[in-house]
Structure formats: structure tokens, C-alpha cells
Amino acid sequence: MAQTEWLAPRDPDELVAALRRMTGASRIVAGGSDLMLGLHASGFHPDLLIDLSRLDGFAHVRHVDGRVRVGALSTCAQLQDDSVLATHGHGLAQAAARVGSAQIRNVATLGGNVANASPCADLVTALVALDASATVIDGLGRTRERPIADLFAPGGGSALPPGEAIVECSFAQGHADRRSAFAKLGVRSSVAVSRLNAALVVDLDRDGATVRSARLAVGSIASAAFRADAVAAALIGARIDAACPEGFTHGCMRLVDERIPGRPSWAYKRLAVRGLAEDLWGVIGASGTRPVGKDPAPRSNRPQGW
Amino acid sequence: MRLNATVNGDPVSIEVAADARLLDVLRETLGLHGAKEGCAAGECGACTVLLDGLAVNACLVPATRAQNRDVRTVEGLARNGVLDALQRQFVASGAIQCGYCTPGMLMSATALLARVPRPTRAEIAAAIAGNLCRCTGYAAIIDAIETVATHQSASHGAD
Numbered sequence: 001m002a003q004t005e006w007l008a009p010r011d012p013d014e015l016v017a018a019l020r021r022m023t024g025a026s027r028i029v030a031g032g033s034d035l036m037l038g039l040h041a042s043g044f045h046p047d048l049l050i051d052l053s054r055l056d057g058f059a060h061v062r063h064v065d066g067r068v069r070v071g072a073l074s075t076c077a078q079l080q081d082d083s084v085l086a087t088h089g090h091g092l093a094q095a096a097a098r099v100g101s102a103q104i105r106n107v108a109t110l111g112g113n114v115a116n117a118s119p120c121a122d123l124v125t126a127l128v129a130l131d132a133s134a135t136v137i138d139g140l141g142r143t144r145e146r147p148i149a150d151l152f153a154p155g156g157g158s159a160l161p162p163g164e165a166i167v168e169c170s171f172a173q174g175h176a177d178r179r180s181a182f183a184k185l186g187v188r189s190s191v192a193v194s195r196l197n198a199a200l201v202v203d204l205d206r207d208g209a210t211v212r213s214a215r216l217a218v219g220s221i222a223s224a225a226f227r228a229d230a231v232a233a234a235l236i237g238a239r240i241d242a243a244c245p246e247g248f249t250h251g252c253m254r255l256v257d258e259r260i261p262g263r264p265s266w267a268y269k270r271l272a273v274r275g276l277a278e279d280l281w282g283v284i285g286a287s288g289t290r291p292v293g294k295d296p297a298p299r300s301n302r303p304q305g306w
Numbered sequence: 307m308r309l310n311a312t313v314n315g316d317p318v319s320i321e322v323a324a325d326a327r328l329l330d331v332l333r334e335t336l337g338l339h340g341a342k343e344g345c346a347a348g349e350c351g352a353c354t355v356l357l358d359g360l361a362v363n364a365c366l367v368p369a370t371r372a373q374n375r376d377v378r379t380v381e382g383l384a385r386n387g388v389l390d391a392l393q394r395q396f397v398a399s400g401a402i403q404c405g406y407c408t409p410g411m412l413m414s415a416t417a418l419l420a421r422v423p424r425p426t427r428a429e430i431a432a433a434i435a436g437n438l439c440r441c442t443g444y445a446a447i448i449d450a451i452e453t454v455a456t457h458q459s460a461s462h463g464a465d
């Protein structure tokens with residue numbers, strides 16, 4: 001068995017040179033929390049591991065010219081407490097706070113969560129709702145910005161070819177009073193892989209209370225998180241201090257009915273999604289008044305007698 | 307590749323495979339058996355160690371990640387044969403049943419108290435959410451951590 005070669009680029013030039021060397025049997029390791037698990041479980045030994053942890057300058061969160069730019073090597077622990085996201089990307093900060101355990105959030109990165117392309121990736125659902133794009137660099141040093149959805153293969157998994165790496169994700173802040181929220185359901189209240197997750201982004205009217213437009217993303221019921229703006233449209237015109245509109249919760253249930261009919265998980269997910277919809281709406285109504293860590297315990301994670 | 311790191315205060319220089327897990331290097335190459343392999347999937351926290359002071363799952367971290375960095379395992383808590391405050395309080399509070407989760411619990415608690423000297427019980431529970439106790443002895447574990455935090459804060463005059 002050939003030994004795995006290890007490269008740890010320290011700057012963009014070294015990264016590009018390393019990417020040029022990649023084959024289909026090479027892997028990039030960012031935090032490692034998904035990759036190391038996969039390698040160990042499968043017994044697969046890559047020909048080359050590119051370790052991104054020595055790269056400087058890819059763990060930023062900046063708000064520039066109406067766009068929020070997040071470095072691919074930002075860890076979940078950084079993102080959950082980030083002051084820029086607290087104001088301009090609450091849903092992403094919330095998603096980061098709900099990833100795994102403290103141990104995992106200390107290493108797991110934004111870029112890794114996107115590149116791993118799990119159907120239930122929490123950060124991905126938040127990014128999809130935020131209409132984010134990813135900046136990808138290749139072995140020739142070319143960078144391209146692509147919509148997040150383009151990074152997922154139609155049948156599941158990553159669409160990133162060997163030799164390309166995500167360096168940044170970004171999303172527009174827009175001019176309106178925008179609020180975002182994330183909610184998930186796991187088998188326990190923390191440290192669980194999402195069985196269902198969702199993110200909501202709403203723009204408010206000038207009154208700061210009425211929904212002008214809304215975007216919804218749902219994860220774990222398809223090969224990748226997807227947008228369901230037609231469902232979110234039920235929120236338009238609603239006041240965020242009012243009860244969650246029934247059209248929205250019913251729309252979320254219909255989504256589950258359409259996407260996973262007949263699956264063993266269908267029966268509970270179609271009920272659970274109602275709780276997620278209400279959690280999202282509750283966070284939108286309260287956001288700006290609570291730091292991420294102080295959100296109330298999500299109702300949807302408590303068994304409700306079913 | 308050659309790995310140069312500090313482990314429990316001592317410099318080490320060893321040969322490791324590029325795709326080796328930190329857990330295997332600690333246990334098999336360095337003979338430090340405190341960090342346990344429970345689930346091998348980052349769910350149970352029995353392998354928790356500190357990397358530059360941050361709690362990580364040694365089963366999910368490449369050993370290469372420790373290059374030129376500081377690794378601390380449960381073996382590094384006691385000084386000169388004397389258990390540290392958390393270890394002593396775990397014993398005093400009966401926070402140990404079968405003991406399998408104890409090294410990981412101690413390392414998560416150590417990371418917490420370094421960052422938040424006077425945590426609330428909710429903060430303690432959140433900090434050890436990634437550490438499963440198969441004996442379900444969580445209440446005594448949280449009590450022990452809270453007791454140490456209270457005593458340390460008092461002795462440092464933090465109040």
C-alpha cells in the first residue's frame with residue numbers, strides 16, 4: 001500500500017501548486033471532522049492529502065459593499081459568535097451553533113461543510129436560504145464564483161472536481177431590513193446530525209414588522225438542501241409579531257409529502273416540519289433581540305407525544 | 307511524515323502516516339491510553355483532548371494537525387503525581403462510575419473553565435454535550451465542574 005503524501009500549503013500560490021497535483025484519489029482536509037471519519041470508516045487511503053489548516057487569511061467574516069464574505073476555513077465555533085453574522089447572517093450563525101458538539105465546532109469549517117455535500121449539512125441549508133455563492137479556486141490559480149447549488153451533484157454528493165477548492169462563501173445583504181433564522185431536528189437536542197433542517201430569510205417592509213419577501217431552504221429531504229420560495233410566499237404580508245401563518249406550516253408539510261412519500265421517516269417528518277416552521281417564525285420575530293446562544297430551546301426537539 | 311509537537315508539556319518528534327488520526331498516534335505511538343476510542347465518529351467525546359487549548363475529538367483530527375502545536379491529554383492534568391482540582395473533585399463528587407467517559411469529560415471541562423471561569427450549569431451542560439456518559443451520571447459530573455469553578459473563582463478573587 002502506497003503511503004499518503006501530505007501537503008500543507010501556507011499561501012495561495014502553494015495552494016494552487018498543491019491543487020494541480022490532485023487526482024481522483026486525492027482529498028482536501030479542512031477541519032477533518034467529516035473526512036477523517038470517512039477515511040477511517042472506509043479504509044480508503046488517499047494518494048495525496050492537502051491540509052488547509054496552515055493557510056492564513058481564509059477564516060474571515062467581512063461585510064463589504066453590501067455583501068457578507070465568509071472565509072472557507074472559518075470554524076463553526078467562530079461563526080456562531082461572529083459579530084458581523086449576528087447582524088447580517090443570524091441564520092448562518094444559528095446553524096453553526098447547532099453543528100455537532102463543542103469539539104466538532106472547534107474544527108469543522110464552512111468550506112468543509114459545503115464541500116462534503118451531505119444532504120443534511122446545516123451550514124449549507126442556511127447558505128442556500130441566504131442565496132449564497134461560493135468562490136472556488138483551481139490548479140491554474142483561476143477563481144470563479146458559483147451559486148452554492150451548483151456545487152452539489154444532481155444525484156447527491158459534491159460536484160467539485162478534484163483540483164478545485166472552496167476559498168470563500170458570500171451572500172448579499174440587500175438594502176431591506178433582513179432577518180434570517182435556522183432550525184433543525186435531530187435525535188437528541190444537541191450533537192445530532194440533522195434529520196430535518198430549514199432556514200428562512202425574510203425582508204421586511206419599512207414598518208420593520210411586515211414581511212415583504214421571504215426565502216425558505218429545507219435540508220435532509222433531498223440529495224441537497226433546496227429552495228422552496230413558493231412555500232415561503234405564504235409569509236408575505238404577515239406581521240412578524242403575529243402567530244405563524246398556517247399557510248406556511250401547511251406548505252412545509254406538503255413539501256415533505258412531495259419529497260419523501262412512502263419513506264419510513266415520512267410520517268414523523270411531516271409532523272416535525274410544522275414545529276420547525278414555527279421555530280423559524282419565532283426566531284424571525286425575536287431576532288435582533290437575542291444573541292445566538294440565548295435562543296429558546298427549540299420546541300421541535302421535544303417529543304410531543306408521537 | 308515527521309510530526310513535531312508538544313504533548314503534555316514535553317516535545318515529541320515522531321514519524322506518522324499522513325492520514326493517521328491523532329487518537330491512534332496518542333494511544334499507539336505515544337502510549338497515552340487516557341483518550342478512549344468509543345464511537346470513532348465524533349459523537350461520544352471519549353477521545354476528547356486539547357489542541358492549543360481547544361477541545362477536539364482526537365478520532366476526527368488528523369495527527370498532522372498537531373504539527374508545532376500543543377496537545378494536552380488527561381495524562382497531562384496531574385502535576386508531580388498530584389491530581390488537579392477537577393480530577394480531585396470528580397473523585398469527591400462521585401462523578402465517576404465506570405470511568406470510560408471521565409478523561410473526555412475532564413478535558414471538555416478543562417477547556418470550558420479556561421475560557422469561562424465561572425460558567426452557569428447550562429453552560430457546563432452545553433460544554434459537555436459532546437461527551438456521553440454511558441452510566442448517565444451527568445448530574446454529579448456537572449456538580450463537580452460547578453464546585454471547582456466556584457472554588458477557583460473564590461480563590462482568585464474573581465468575585
